[in-house]
Amino acid sequence: MMSRFILLLLISALGQSVYALAQNEELAAQNPDFRTLQPTWFQAKEPFRVIGDIHFVGVQGLAIYFIPTPDGHILIDGGMPQNAPLIVQSIRELGYDPADIKILLNTHAHFDHSGGLAALKEMSGAELVASEGDRSALENGFYLGYEDVPWLNAPPVIVDKIIADDGDVTLGNITLTAHLTPGHTRGCTSWSLTVEEAGKPYEVLIFCSATVALNRLVGPPQYDRIVEDYRYTFQKAANWAPDVFLANHPGFFRMDEKRARQIDGDVLAFVDNTEFPMFISRMEEWFDAALAQQTSEHGQSDN
Numbered sequence: 001m002m003s004r005f006i007l008l009l010l011i012s013a014l015g016q017s018v019y020a021l022a023q024n025e026e027l028a029a030q031n032p033d034f035r036t037l038q039p040t041w042f043q044a045k046e047p048f049r050v051i052g053d054i055h056f057v058g059v060q061g062l063a064i065y066f067i068p069t070p071d072g073h074i075l076i077d078g079g080m081p082q083n084a085p086l087i088v089q090s091i092r093e094l095g096y097d098p099a100d101i102k103i104l105l106n107t108h109a110h111f112d113h114s115g116g117l118a119a120l121k122e123m124s125g126a127e128l129v130a131s132e133g134d135r136s137a138l139e140n141g142f143y144l145g146y147e148d149v150p151w152l153n154a155p156p157v158i159v160d161k162i163i164a165d166d167g168d169v170t171l172g173n174i175t176l177t178a179h180l181t182p183g184h185t186r187g188c189t190s191w192s193l194t195v196e197e198a199g200k201p202y203e204v205l206i207f208c209s210a211t212v213a214l215n216r217l218v219g220p221p222q223y224d225r226i227v228e229d230y231r232y233t234f235q236k237a238a239n240w241a242p243d244v245f246l247a248n249h250p251g252f253f254r255m256d257e258k259r260a261r262q263i264d265g266d267v268l269a270f271v272d273n274t275e276f277p278m279f280i281s282r283m284e285e286w287f288d289a290a291l292a293q294q295t296s297e298h299g300q301s302d303n
């Protein structure tokens with residue numbers, strides 16, 4: 001009985017590692033040209049004030065946020081490694097000195113949001129504040145779970161301070177609160193703050209992400225307990241209804257549409273507390289569908 005049990009364990013362990021190896025080798029063999037695949041990740045976009053002190057300094061397809069304070073500035077995300085000069089240029093266009101950035105934050109350690117952080121840190125000497133879950137990926141410049149896939153790498157960047165769930169980051173008159181929303185990455189971090197617009201306060205959420213993207217959910221997963229992490233995030237965010245929902249991809253929160261209304265004179269174009277609940281329930285439906293599909297594909301590959 002015992003030897004049969006051990007044999008089954010061995011077969012299952014081998015099966016899993018062969019499956020993972022095949023998938024990583026397949027990915028590693030690819031070398032996609034993101035400039036062709038995702039041209040909007042490289043296209044400049046005019047910077048603008050979103051609401052309160054929050055400014056957009058990203059590119060067409062990647063949202064990056066700049067928050068100036070009298071004591072120095074905060075930047076959330078660094079975009080692709082090639083985006084750093086565009087971000088610097090946008091901050092200058094807004095009338096601020098990028099060298100005065102004191103704090104760098106990151107929604108998550110994937111090359112399209114963390115890639116520019118190393119260059120921006122070197123340029124400004126700012127302190128990088130990030131979660132423990134994403135630290136290894138940031139500091140080693142890899143995509144957690146695809147360490148051997150070079151085209152998913154990002155320039156390594158040292159984390160100066162670890163932020164815990166519900167931890168605050170304060171600079172000048174601005175305080176941001178970290179909300180760990182793991183799954184998309186192990187340390188996926190959403191940020192909230194209160195801003196004032198037209199004499200009234202508004203709660204803003206900058207959401208990390210909850211898409212499955214390239215993540216393996218089963219056999220073996222991208223990282224331990226990834227499915228539990230997604231579930232935790234969906235449960236945690238189920239009751240969130242921020243006045244202003246922002247994210248690191250403009251398409252997640254229909255930024256261009258709102259920006260057009262803002263240009264037309266609607267100063268509260270970004271205020272809509274019904275949007276995030278709809279977004280997060282759609283994310284959960286997509287997650288459930290991806291989990292079902294990966295479970296069935298993995299089951300087939302084992303047979």
Ligand SMILES: [Zn+2]
Nearest residue numbers: 108110184209
């Ligand atoms: Zn990502």
